[in-house]
Amino acid sequence: MSAETKAPVKKAGKGKYELSDELKAYQGVWVFVEHERGEVHPVSWELLGEGRKLAAQLGVPLSGVVLGAPGLATRRFCEEAFFHGADNCYLIEDAALGNYRNQPFTKGLTDLVNTYKPEILLLGATTQGRDLAGSVATTLKTGLTADCTELNIDMENRSLAASRPTFGGSLLCTILTLNYRPQMATVRPRVMSMPQRDNSRTGSIVQHPLGLIETDIVTKVLEYIPDNRQDKPQLAFADIIVSGGRGMKNPENFQLIWDLALLLGAEVGASRPVVQAGWVDLERQVGQSGKTVRPKLYIAAGISGAIQHRVGMEGSDVIIAINNDPNAPIFDFATYGIVGNAMTILPALTQAFKQQFAVAKMAS
Amino acid sequence: MHIVVCIKQVPDSAQIRVHPVTNTIMRQGVPAIVNPYDLFSLEEALRLKDIHGGRVTVITMGPPQAEAALRKCISFGADEAILVTDRAFAGADTLATSYALATAIAQIAKDQAVDMVFCGKQTIDGDTAQVGPGIAKRMDMQLLTYVSQVDSLDITSRTVQVQRRAEGGVQVLTTRLPCLVTMLEGTNEMRFATMDNMFRAARYQLKVWDRVAAGIEDVSKIGLKGSPTVVSKVFAPQAKTQRAEIIDSESGEPRDLALTLISKLFTQHPAMSEAVVKQSA
Known part of the structure; x- marks a missing residue:
């Protein structure tokens, strides 16, 4: 129910925004290190990579925040955070933090913020990060910007400039939290690139107590049923994706997308209208309301390239766009474009790749 | 059982267009709908009422026109509807909205x-998913987000068991009432409005609350004043400095276009050739 989108643009005002001494005490960039079943979500490392840049601009340290059950795994998460760019880690170890639950994690993270006062706090826009961020921001009564696609520092105000798509993904807006600290933001997986891992990096760990016992926690985890990964498309980490949009006209034509994907060993993606029409699974939707992807090669057929879709795939190394409208926005950011009918170009492309592979095979 | 469902009237974002030249939003004629994610929560609330009895109250904060969205919910079977509307709410971000x-x-x-509050997972216009958690925190309720199924609800012991979507699996959680639930999409299907309910919706006198009626005394916590975030600018995305290289061939035949494209792809991105060939093997 954000009203950000319809809020009249409140100008930050000209010139420098002076923080009170109390708020000036907030220093440093923090990244919440999210984990589940003994594994850190890659989005946390992507955020450390991005946090590194923000911290450098501000001239402050970058910290990871780890909440978990006492044990080797939790310590290893801190170490991994150093490898991915953190200067130090804030750590709360408690048996009550073994599985993610809103109440103890909100308490832990809120206490850390109130004690050590970071100016920026970043979380992944995942089912865990969004659940936690909303609760923590409300407890702290501070600003939170969801699903950012770009983070910068507005040096004039020393504040986080968080940009995100708005109006159903047709425009972008930049949001500031001027008079409140910390400034909180969430970013979806794969929106930021993965930083170079450096195993020689080390850092210090600051430990803090949870101050809550199991009997105080109302919600209990009875069971965790892991997904069977095999039967789910894995778009986020695919190397090649072939995507189709409304321009494919009907589900029968969409088979041409599958044909090319099968040959290339690629995942099949789709734009929102195609998913809404029920031609493919929700899991395959690429864009602001679907998945964000960063493949080496992204082939988009019959996709116009509205912001909604663009923010989900513009991190791809190479984008090939096929569209019969020479003015389609996708040609503004694709690497290669073919202006033409996708229904004839796609089969031709499948054939041409087949030939290419045959030649490559003979050569080897 | 008394269940409150929070809904929002949103523009049907699938139908929003941007003016190609001025890059401004063309909002005229875009139909307003009940946020589709809210309907999964409303249906779940109605289902629980069918089983356990009680009452479902729908509430929204918005402009006077949002009345239409509330009537829609009455036609699906909600008992009461409250429209919280006041100019003082204008410009509210998620923190101020959750307070109101x-x-x-x-x-x-x-x-x-109130035993349970339901919210949509997120809206299709703001997409923040922040108001539900905000309300739960402010009301000191247990928060259950991304629920795919309400397994059981025991009114006597005031406990509820749900399945909650996590990143790599499903958590089976149990908690005490009161709690706030946000339902995952696709978990149920909204029932059809019955003829009786449609008539009821048309005649229904909904409650309209202004700030004071809603019990809000502190105006510094609502609207623009109560919002820590400010929108500093709205802009159209930058075109990349370089537009796509448009592939052309003398004949313009699909086959020639495809071959030209692949040869360019593999010569200009040598690593690509290896990646693609390896992938396809």
């Missing part, structure tokens, strides 16, 4: 205690 709604729900609870 939580205060209004507390006002509802004065009549009959």
Whole structure:
């Protein structure tokens, strides 16, 4: 129910925004290190990579925040955070933090913020990060910007400039939290690139107590049923994706997308209208309301390239766009474009790749 | 059982267009709908009422036109509808919105205690997913987000068991009432409005609350004043400095276009050739 989108643009005002001494005490960039079943979500490392840049601009340290059950795994998460760019880690170890639950994690993270006062706090826009961020921001009564696609520092105000798509993904807006600290933001997986891992990096760990016992926690985890990964498309980490949009006209034509994907060993993606029409699974939707992807090669057929879709795939190394409208926005950011009918170009492309592979095979 | 469902009227974002030259939003004629994610929560609330009895109250904060969205919910079977509307709410971000709604729900609870609150997972216009968690925190309710199924609800012991979507699996959680639930999409299907309910919706006198009626005294916590975030600018995305290289061939035949494209792809991105060949093997 954000009203950000319809809020009249409140100008930050000209010139420098002076923080009170109390708020000036907030220093440093923090990244919440999210984990589940003994594994850190890659989005946390992507955020450390991005946090590194923000911290450098501000001239402050970058910290990871780890909440978990006492044990080797939790310590290893801190170490991994150093490898991915953190200067130090804030750590709360408690048996009550073994599985993610809103109440103890909100308490832990809120206490850390109130004690050590970071100016920026970043979380992944995942089912865990969004659940936690909303609760923590409300407890702290501070600003939170969801699903950012770009983070910068507005040096004039020393504040986080968080940009995100708005109006159903047709425009972008930049949001500031001027008079409140910390400034909180969430970013979806794969929106930021993965930083170079450096195993020689080390850092210090600051430990803090949870101050809550199991009997105080109302919600209990009875069971965790892991997904069977095999039967789910894995778009986020695919190397090649072939995507189709409304321009494919009907589900029968969409088979041409599958044909090319099968040959290339690629995942099949789709734009929102195609998913809404029920031609493919929700899991395959690429864009602001679907998945964000960063493949080496992204082939988009019959996709116009509205912001909604663009923010989900513009991190791809190479984008090939096929569209019969020479003015389609996708040609503004694709690497290669073919202006033409996708229904004839796609089969031709499948054939041409087949030939290419045959030649490559003979050569080897 | 008394269940409150928070809904929002949103523009049907699939139908929003941007003016190609001025890059401004063309909002004229875009139909307003009930946020589709809210309907999964409303249906779940109605289902629980079917089983356990009680009452479902729908609430929204918005402009006077949002009345239409509330009537729609009545036609699906909600018992009561409250529109919280006041100019003082204008410009509210998610923090200010959750304050206004939580205060209004507390006002509802004065009549009959609220056992559960349902919110949509997120809206299709703001997409923040922040208001539900915000209301839960402010009302000191347990928060259950991304629920794919309500397994059981025991009114006597006031406990509820749900399945919650996590990143790599499903958590089976149990908690005590009161709690706030946001439902995952696709978990149920909204029932059809019955003829009786449609008539009821048309005649229904909905409650309209302004700031004071909603129990909000502190104006510094609502609207623009109560919002820590400010929108500093709205802009159209930058075109990349370089537009796509448009592939052309003498004949313009699909086959020639495809071959030209592949040869360019593999010569200009040598690593690509290896990646693609390896992948396809």
